[in-house]
Amino acid sequence: MQILLQRNRYLVFAIALALIALYFVPLWTIRLVAPQYPEGMGMYLWAGRITGHGLFDLQNINLLNHYVGMAPIIEESIPEFAYMPYVLGYMIAGALVTCVYPRKFMVYLGLLNLTAVGLAGFYDFWRWEYNYGHHLNPDAPISIPGMVYQPPLIGSKQLLNITASSWPHIGGIILFAVGILLVYVLVTEYVRKIA
């Protein structure tokens, strides 16, 4: 089995460090702007939690959401946050093992894991957004027939008076970069092999 170039070994180590950083930066951000919220408000999605942009943003978003009957966004109600840190830990462990056992198939495995986690994560995120946006309290004071309040997976969308924008934050960008780095490692190893 092909042993990785020393340089690629360092890159895998850098990937481990980058993944560790994901405990300390948000993955994703959703920002809401409305005529009466020119300063905007929003939330950060982290590997293991959800927080407001400002100290009280989550509370204030939930207060606004209750007018259209959306369920309150409460960290405890989202079980994914409980095991996401372990999934991340598993990937970090994989990267570190690859450093001491630098085999090409380990990089394949890493890319596979990352892709699987990424796709599952996106699906899960979309599912939560769908449920928040569609499963509305029938007693809500504001009820507009046919209207759903599903925020965009990525990009901007107008929901009544609120413009909701969903974009990767530092952690999300790191994850994309990690994926690209893994592909780069595999490509350079492939080029070396055929050379």
Next chain:
Amino acid sequence: MKKKVLGSWFLVLGLAGGLSCGKGLSQGNVLDKEAAQKVYVAPGQKDAFYWFMSGGFSGQVAVYGIPSGRLLKEIPVFSQFPQNGYGYSDETKNMLMTSHGFIAWDDSHHPEVSLTKGVQDGRWLFINGNNTPRIARIDLSTFETVEIIETPNSAGNHASPAITENSEYLMAATRFSLPVPQRDIPVESAADGKFNGTISMVKVDPASGRMRVAVQVVVPGFNYDISHCGKGPSKDWCFFTMYNTEQSYQMGEIEASKNDKDYLLAFNWAKAEQCVNDGKTKVVSAIHYDNYLPESKPAVAEKRTEVKMMSPKDCAGMMYYLPTPKSPHGSDVDPSGEYIVGGGKLATVLPVHSFKKLAQAIQDKSNVLQEVGGIPVLKYESTLAGEVQKPCLGPLHTEFDGDGYAYTSCFISSEVIKWKLGEWEVVDRVPAYYSIGHLSIAGGDSAKPFKKYLIALNKITKDRYLPTGPEVSQSAQLYDISGSKMKLLLDFPTVGEPHYAQGVPASLLMEKSVKIYRLDKNEHPYVAKNESEARVVRDGNQVHVNMTAIRSHFKPDIVEAKVGDTVYFHVTNLEQDYDIDHGFAVEGMSMPNVLLMPGETKTVRYEARAAGVYPFYCTDFCSALHQEMQQYLRVTP
């Protein structure tokens, strides 16, 4: 010759209003495109300065944005304020406690921003209550009155509050002399010198801002009018003008205007502090109140029972009288601390004293003309730096631009004059509409003025705005003073009667302005921090409702009481979002509504007089379902 001058003087006094009115009609339309551009603050843009104007007989402080002249806020200080319940609610009514009992009104005159090294530091705004002598402190992060202290042995707290270079002390002096201590004696005995004045030194705690009356100096019973403290070389001194050295007690307009010169009191407060520390005071019983707002709790009224007092004789070299023509008003120290301008209200010159000369003059006993009440009176010439000859009619109050020029308001000729310090020559004059009292330059009484805008605070309005019946608002004018000539930019009505003002650069305050009160820090004894804490507790015939308010309902849903109960609605606004306020009112309640800022608890008292069902509701439009924020109180027999 002198008789003739006097004759025309009274003619001018008599015709002042009419003359200036005619003048305004012919010169009023000076606005041009350039001026309009200079005061235009585009929608969404912010003003460059906060301008804090006293409310005079409103007892409050109004905050304007300058240069637009837009009213930003009225801060309730000495008067009850039905608009938000200040002075009515259990949380705020203690602020208005005095030795005379609960006092719902006062006459606020002279705002002063706290200073560090003679420069505005933007922490607090102090202002006097003239009628029931008090000083208030407003926190400039919340724009709320957080303390009001009473100065005992005082009447007419007018020469107040002058602030020292590092906000060590506030000076407060009596406008009306009175028997000290207060007692029943014939008013006529004022003429025999049986009335006194007091100069109070109010210590400001440098960390908390809390005030206390450190000492009161008993001085001759003249009418102390205005004071300002020195800076730089004169930082240990404060200067007080006075009128009525004649000590008249009736028909003051004639009897108090006889002397050719009255005095300007030079007071070495650092020396006084030394004498206090050396134990030269005596403790006198004097009931006065210190009311303050602890953070996140209801206001507390603390009764104090005594003060330290001292006489000028107890502390030689502490006070000097500088003769100053005639019934002087303004007592204004230039940014360098060298010149002290006495606004000679009835004088034909504007006298300027020199601090350097004062410091020399007090070394030489031959400069002492006489002693009055233990205070040496110095020769006029020994401290005089110069006189501005024929400045205008009725020079009142002077501020400075930090660029070598002084600006004086002239009540009778209704104008602002600009003159050069050291040369004592008037270089420019512009009309004011009408009968200007004080004027105000941002930092104009500090060591660091902003040579940008000057505001005239006028006493007569007449035809300046659309007529509104006999009672019209006061008027203010904004002038551009950045160039060599003053230029009128804007004319705007004001709230109450501003006597004086403080302009503060927006950058000093806007970033630290508080947006919400933290609910988790709320220590109100009846707070309900979430809906599960909302409850009703009966205590005899008092019913306490710990109530929550959040978009768009109150908890508990229904409140029940009996006829004869007093129901206390302690309403907590659970919101933690900027500008999401709620209000609260019950049908038939005898007090006004309360406004609740996010995180705040306020109390409404309701006397249940008759059986029935009474609605209560949110009075501050809070949300799309504000109108639905309404519930019921049931009163059973």
